[in-house]
Amino acid sequence: MNLKELYQEIILEHGKNPRNLRKTEGFNKDAKGNNPLCGDNVHVYLKLNGQKIVEDASFEGSGCAISMASASIMTDLIKGKNEHEAKEIVEDFLGMIKENPELKSKYLSEDEKTKLMCLSGVKQYPMRVKCATLSWHTMVSAFDEKTEEVKTEN
């Protein structure tokens, strides 16, 4: 267990000043997620253009440093990706948070991988994994236009 690994500067910084913490104007996809155990909630908004590329992504909600940083980094790097690419990145991220030592997706730049790897410290804190993954599951739900609220797995 290493708190320094969990609470890296970049996490604290994103947690404190989350990017894209707003509601995208003219969004065409959105979904809500919540963590019933702790009451944290997130609402993800996506704006896809004619070519189905994410033009803007944003989120509203409240939560711990991990969940806010995760949503912040996610909404930043998903811009410019299409649905297929975004979903592959989600799979890659969820795999890394649970077990994989590294990220493999070809749709992620080295810089993006480094940023995401900052969340890998969560692995050692099983109770906190859901904090890191809630916004990602919610984004998939937005792509799939699911109306049901996402609940984090226990």
Add this chain to the structure above:
Amino acid sequence: MNIDQIKKEFPIFDEKIQNNDLVYLDSANSSQKPKIVVDRINEFYTKQFSNVGRSVHYLAVAATNLYENTRSSVQKYINAKDKNEIVFTKGATEALNLVANTLGQSYLQEGDEVLITELEHHSNYVPWHFLRKSKNIKINFAEINEEGEITLEEIEKKITPKTKLISITHLSNVTGAILPVKEITQLAHSKGIIVVVDGCQGAPHLKLDMQDLECDFYAISCHKMYGPTGLGVLYGKKKWLEELPPYQGGGGMINEVKKDRISYGELPNKYEAGTMATAQVIAFDQSIKFLESIGIENVMKHEADLVEYGQELLQKNNSVKLIGNPKNKGGVLSFTIEGVHPHDIATILDEDGVAIRAGHHCCQILHDKLNIPASARASVGVYNTKEDLDQLNDSINNCKKIFNL
């Protein structure tokens, strides 16, 4: 009262938790177990086990006597008038569901009003919500004041001619406020209103006297009272338990079963359908003995000292904001730190072996009222010391350091 000695009675404090000594500040969630309780479960299963109340063989008779012996101990401990006013349940949650369900079946009518408070745990709200859905009863909420208390005046204000029942916590698991249950009951009874008390936090930490409180029902959670999990106690006035219908049907709760008719058993069997948590009931007798050996007055004094000390410590700590400041306060210190989410606080404290709870503590109504999504909560038990609270404060400072506060 020698805390070092008392602490030695709890084997868990001999364990290292992630290489740390355990600073257990989560007793409002569940208390740790003294060795005599753990040993009693083991002894019963290894040397004395049998089901109770059914067979006539030696072990069955002995087990039945042990089981009923706990009922008598509980009766004595809470000063109930009659042994049959003690019903074992699988928890305080089931006890409250039992009350809501049976009153809903035969007493409450469409349009009747139930008064609860903003302090209530979900287990003292959701069962009444079921009746709101099924019977169209109305639920009103008594509101907290600035200090996080529910006053007698507020209860009086919220009573209407349609109020049939008041269901309140004895001690808030978030603000620590101790409610004036006796006064509320007197007021309620003068208007013909039933009083149900959620005693989850009250029972382990306050002196209980049902004949003095005079409430109609009182729910107890045994695992918060240095006892086993899977067990609760419902105290109910005899006249109510006799009058109300059974809750669950099955073996043990019947008198006579025919193809065209069934009659139900007498108290307390009427409410104890199926095989009960036998070992837990028998071991719970040891929890009561443990509390009696210290004396509840001593427990109350010790915990009041701790909470006063903890409150002063946290009040002096910049950026820590305590939730509620009730005059009559139990051993609960709920707080937030500006700029740090409670879950982050709990994870960081855990690294030092300090176990607290973070979240809404099953009190979403209260957190909505306070306009916060969650809080951190340190709660004390009989085994805690001032050093534990010093460690809490030190770990909070470490948390602030990590978050550059």
